[in-house]
Amino acid sequence: MTRMMHLQALKHPNRPHYEWSGERLEQNDEYVMVLCQPGRKLIHHTKKSVFIMDNTSLELFF
Template identity: 45%
Template sequence: MANQITIQALIYGNRQHYEWNTILLEKTDSHIIVLGEYGRQLHHYTKQSVFTINNWSIEFFSFESWFTVSAEVVDGELGQFYCNINQPAVMKGNTVSFVDLDLDYVRRNGVWQVIDEDEFAAHAIQFGYPVDLIRQAEQELVTLKEKVVTKEFPFDGYLEKFIHCIPSSCK
C-alpha cells in the first residue's frame, strides 16, 4: 500500500521502542499527518507485547519541532490528546521514526497534564542523556504547553480538518 506509513518510536541510542502502521494524509517539508486506523496493532518491543488500539486517531509528526501529537477521534471530534516530547522525526521511505524522550503532555477528560516525569528522570540516568538533551527536552515541554494555550499550529484546529478521512460509519 503506497500510502502506508510505519511509525517507529525509538529509545535514546536508536533502540527500538514501539511501532505501528498508519495511513498518510498529508506530507510537507516540515511535517506529516497520518491516520491511525481503529484496530491497528502497536508492536511494543520494550514490553515484548502487541497491543490492539481500538480508536481512530489523527497523528502529527514534525521534522522540526520536538513533539508529536496523537489525537483520538470520538464521535467525529478530537477527544484525548497524547503528545510525546522527542527529537524531531525523520522520514526514510515509508517509515517515520523519532527518539522518544519520555516526557508526555496529555489531555484526558478535557484536562492537560504532564506525565512520565519519573520515567524521564530514570531513563536520563539509565541511557546517559547528555545534560544539553535534558535541558532541551524540558524547554521543549514548556514550548509545547505554550503552543496548546495559545492555540498555535497544530493546536489551532488544523488537525480537525482531517476527521473527514475516517469512514463516516466509523466516527
C-alpha cells in the same frame, strides 16, 4: 506512492520502542500527518507485547 506507512518510535540510543502503521494524509517540508485506524497493531518492544488499538488517532510529526 503508497499512502500506508510504517512508524517507529525509538528509545535512546536508537533502540526500538514502539511500531505501528497508519495512512499518510499529508506530507510537506514541515510535517507528516498520519491517520491511524482502529484495529491496528501496536508493537511495544520494551514490554515485549502487541496491543490492538481500538481508537482512531490523527498524528502529526514535525
